[in-house]
Amino acid sequence: xxxxxxxxxxxxxxxxxxxxxxxxxxxxxxxxxxxxxxxxxxxxxxxxxxxxxxxxxxxxxxxxxxxxxxxxxxxxxxxxxxxxxxxxxxxxxxxxxxxxxxxxxxxxxxxxxxxxxxxxxxxxxxxxxxxxxxxxxxxxxxxxxxxxxxxxxxxxxxxxxxxxxxxxxxxxxxxxxxxxxxxxxxxxxxxxxxxxxxxxxxxxxxxxxxxxxxxxxxxxxxxxxxxxxxxxxxxxxxxxxxxxxxxxxxxxxxxxxxxxxxxxxxxxxxxxxxxxxxxxxxxxxxxxxxxxxxxxxxxxxxxxxxxxxxxxxxxxxxxxxxxxxxxxxxxxxxxxxxxxxxxxxxxxxxxxxxxxxxxxxxxxxxxxxxxxxxxxxxxxxxxxxxxxxxxxxxxxxxxxxxxxxxx
Numbered sequence: 001x002x003x004x005x006x007x008x009x010x011x012x013x014x015x016x017x018x019x020x021x022x023x024x025x026x027x028x029x030x031x032x033x034x035x036x037x038x039x040x041x042x043x044x045x046x047x048x049x050x051x052x053x054x055x056x057x058x059x060x061x062x063x064x065x066x067x068x069x070x071x072x073x074x075x076x077x078x079x080x081x082x083x084x085x086x087x088x089x090x091x092x093x094x095x096x097x098x099x100x101x102x103x104x105x106x107x108x109x110x111x112x113x114x115x116x117x118x119x120x121x122x123x124x125x126x127x128x129x130x131x132x133x134x135x136x137x138x139x140x141x142x143x144x145x146x147x148x149x150x151x152x153x154x155x156x157x158x159x160x161x162x163x164x165x166x167x168x169x170x171x172x173x174x175x176x177x178x179x180x181x182x183x184x185x186x187x188x189x190x191x192x193x194x195x196x197x198x199x200x201x202x203x204x205x206x207x208x209x210x211x212x213x214x215x216x217x218x219x220x221x222x223x224x225x226x227x228x229x230x231x232x233x234x235x236x237x238x239x240x241x242x243x244x245x246x247x248x249x250x251x252x253x254x255x256x257x258x259x260x261x262x263x264x265x266x267x268x269x270x271x272x273x274x275x276x277x278x279x280x281x282x283x284x285x286x287x288x289x290x291x292x293x294x295x296x297x298x299x300x301x302x303x304x305x306x307x308x309x310x311x312x313x314x315x316x317x318x319x320x321x322x323x324x325x326x327x328x329x330x331x332x333x334x335x336x337x338x339x340x341x342x343x344x345x346x347x348x349x350x351x352x353x354x355x356x357x358x359x360x361x362x363x364x365x366x367x368x369x370x371x372x373x374x375x376x377x378x379x380x381x382x383x384x385x386x387x388x389x390x391x392x393x394x395x396x397x398x399x400x401x402x403x404x405x406x407x
Contacts, residue, residue: 025075
C-alpha cells in the first residue's frame with residue numbers, strides 16, 4: 001500500500017501523470033470495499049499465520065484502512081490534517097504486538113501495492129478506454145518508489161514496537177524470576193502464573209542453572225535455550241546482574257541427559273542444581289546452583305551432587321580454612337618445594353585408596369619413595385592414611401588447598 005510522507009503538493013509529477021492519478025484514484029475510492037475483499041482473500045491464500053492467530057476480521061479491516069489511505073494518496077485526497085503514513089505505521093505496530101512474522105506482514109503489504117497498481121491499469125482500460133495507460137507508465141516509478149517508502153515505514157514501526165514488547169516482556173520475566181528466587185513460588189497461584197510467564201510447566205521437576213559472566217561480560221553458555229529446544233526440552237533463561245539464570249523443565253529425563261546437552265554450550269563457569277519440585281522450590285535450586293558454580297575454576301559445568309565435598313568447602317570459606325589447618329597441620333609450614341612434593345604424594349595416595357604401589361605408578365617413582373613420603377606426611381600432620389576418619393580429613397584438606405590455589 002501507499003503513503004506519501006512528503007505530502008502530495010510536493011510530488012514531482014508531470015501534469016498528465018498528476019491528472020491520471022487523480023482521475024483513476026477518484027474512481028478507486030468508490031471501490032475500496034471490493035478491493036479490500038480481494039486483498040484479504042489473496043493474503044489468506046499465501047499467509048496462513050493470520051488464520052492461525054485468529055485475525056481474519058481484523059485483517060479485513062486493516063486491508064480496507066490501508067487501501068483507503070493508499071488510494072487517497074494516489075488521488076491527492078488525503079483529508080486535511082491527516083498523516084498519510086498513520087495507517088501504515090499503525091499496522092506495523094499492531095502486527096508486532098500480535099506476533100505476525102515481519103516477512104508475512106511485508107508480503108501482505110506488497111500484495112496490496114500490486115493490487116492497487118493492477119487496479120489503476122484496469123480502471124484506465126475499462127473506464128477510460130486506455131486513455132491513461134501512457135501516463136501510468138510515466139507514473140510507475142513514482143508509485144513504486146512511494147510504495148517502497150511506505151514498506152520501510154511499516155518495517156520501522158514493526159521493529160520499534162517489537163523491541164518495546166520484548167523489553168516489556170523481558171522486564172516481566174525478570175520480575176517473575178526475582179520473585180521465584182525470593183521464595184514466592186510457595187504461593188501456588190503465583191507459581192502457576194510465573195510458570196506461564198516463563199513458558200514452563202507449572203508442575204514437575206526443574207533444574208536451576210547459574211552461569212557467571214566474566215569480567216568482559218561474555219556469556220558463560222552459548223545459546224542454551226536453542227540447544228535444549230533442539231532436543232524438545234523446554235527452558236527459560238534470564239540475564240540478571242552478573243549471571244545467567246536458567247530454569248530447565250526436566251520431565252521424565254534423568255538430569256544427566258540435560259548435563260550432556262549443555263556441556264557443548266559451556267564457555268565459562270556454570271553450576272547446576274539437583275532436580276527441584278517445580279516453581280515452588282526454585283529458590284532452593286538457585287542457592288544450590290550458586291554453590292555449585294563456586295566450585296568451578298576456569299571453564300566448566302559443575303553438577304552439585306557430583307561435587308558435594310567441594311561445595312561444602314566453597315560454601316564456608318572460614319570452615320575450609322580451619323579444616324585445612326586442622327587436617328594438614330605442620331605440612332603447611334614446610335618449605336614450598338617440600339610442601340608441594342608431599343601434597344602431590346598425599347593426593348596420589350588418597351586417589352589410590354592409600355596404596356603406595358598404585359600411587360608410585362601414578363607419580364612415576366619407586367614404591368619405597370612413596371612409603372618414605374607417606375611416613376613424613378603422617379609425622380607432620382599427626383594423621384594416618386590408613387585411618388578412615390583421618391583419610392576423610394586429609395582428603396578434604398587437600399581439596400581445600402587445591403581450591404585456594406585456583407581461586
